Amino acid sequence: MKQYKPLELAQKPTPLHRLNRMSELLDIDLWIKRDDLTGDILTCGNKIRKLEYIMADAVDKKADTVIVAGGIQSNLAKTTAALAVRLGISPVMVLAGEKPYIAKGNFFLASLLGVETRFVEISHPSELATAMKDVSKELENEGARPYIVGFGASNGLGTMGYVEAYKELTVQMRKEGVEFDHQFLAAGSGGTLAGIMAGSIFENSNSLITGISPWLSSSEVKESVWKCIREMEGFLDIKPGSIKLKKDVEVDDSYIGSGYGIPTRECINAIRKLAREEAILIDHTYTGKAMAALLDYVEKGRVKPGEKVLFWHTGGAPALFTLEAEKEF
Ligand SMILES: Cc1ncc(COP(=O)(O)O)c(C=O)c1O
Incomplete structure (x- = not known):
């Protein structure tokens, strides 16, 4: 396998920790991977x-x-x-x-x-x-x-960054003695989800990973995810088509609301909940909609009581400073 040498630009590993108050509130075992902490305010996020x-x-x-x-x-x-x-x-x-x-x-x-x-x-x-x-x-x-x-930045090269992130997560999961039933993340152009899906195959994980789209249709995101994975195979010099998923990529596009960057009521509620319970900031374009989906999956019983769930915090909080507190919150 050909080796690509990345530049060392991010703060890694990012923390993996349990969200104790949210876990209690939702009656699930909820953890967060803090990829919002990969850098300073100019470079943080996925x-x-x-x-x-x-x-x-x-x-x-x-x-x-x-x-x-x-x-x-x-x-x-x-x-x-x-x-x-x-x-x-x-x-x-x-x-x-x-x-x-x-x-x-x-x-x-x-x-x-x-x-x-x-x-x-x-x-x-x-x-x-x-x-x-x-x-x-x-x-x-x-x-x-x-x-x-x-x-x-969703192409074969960029995808490798999230294959690495999954490797990092796996080491942390072993240390913490936790295996996740579900993982949720925001999936825009699809490269992050592609790397996480491919990484989960390389690491033999059985987690159900769901990408929540903030603007594209589920089929557009899936197409991009597969394109990234196939392109990455080329960079890794491995046989085209050799990365096979246990089941197709899951992308849910039902939390977009009126459009890209326009917060839904559920997204604002999710931002408020995470801020008030855990003092963690998520944004209204990507992570807020992904968290709104997670909360809805719990409410609808698509995530069951006691299940172990990981939320990938992919960053985006600087965009919060475009909102008006009295109007939006
Ligand atoms: C904060 C944040 N989360 C998630 C994503 C989605 O990542 P991707 O485009 O790799 O699907 C983005 C993309 O812009 C982002 O800025």
């Missing part, structure tokens, strides 16, 4: 684990510019920009929509870094890939050596 592999590739290819895309509050765009600054590479962010009148949350943080930003009008997130290619061509014509960070 994206840095993928970027350890992707930025290593950019450095290897002697890129002097990295191009990354997302929404205005993109955790990926801000994290990539911050890592690029630290590595001495120029970041360019391609963001969907219009320049906001006031810079808040992640966009405020990226603005502090002085990142070059292009705004594009799109009707589907997939159009961001074309926009990044256009910017790349333009920069190449100006003599730069640009590197495009794939959409959501």
Whole structure:
């Protein structure tokens, strides 16, 4: 198996711990994997684990510019920009929509870094890939050596970051003497779920892993998960199609509400509950909707009393600073 050497950029291992008060409240055994603590406010969350592999590739290819895309509050765009600054590479962010009148949350943080930003009008997130290619061509014509960070950093390379994370989790589970019946996480562009699914196969886990989509349909996320897994097989030099899951990827798209980044009432309740019971912050775009799903699964008996459940906290709290306390909470 070919070895890829990631850059060491994240704080690892991230803590795995039990949520005692939430466990009691829900009558389940609830644990959390704190991937919101992979870095400081500029780099925390799931994206840095993928970027350890992707930025290593950019450095290897002697890129002097990295191009990354997302929404205005993109955790990926801000994290990539911050890592690029630290590595001495120029970041360019391609963001969907219009320049906001006031810079808040992640966009405020990226603005502090002085990142070059292009705004594009799109009707589907997939159009961001074309926009990044256009910017790349333009920069190449100006003599730069640009590197495009794939959409959501969800590709074969990025996926390896979450295979590693699953290995890390397995070591911690053995130490704690816990095996999970269920695992829940937010699944956007699918790379995190892909790495966790592949990692769970490599580690022989029987956990039922469910990705909760904050914007794409369940079939779109599943397609992306499989694409990431197949692409990763290429990087690992293993036979195409050799990673087989025990059952198909589970993605639930019924907690999106009115759309991406628009909090549902259940999501606000979930954010409030975790803050008030455990003093842990989750966000209204990704992790709040994933936690809302977990709470609903418990309420509907899809997670049974006493079952052991893991919640992957993939970060995103800086976006909370775009909300208004009196209005939303
Ligand atoms: C906080 C947070 N959680 C989860 C995700 C989903 O990760 P992925 O795109 O790998 O599915 C993202 C992606 O942007 C994110 O920012």
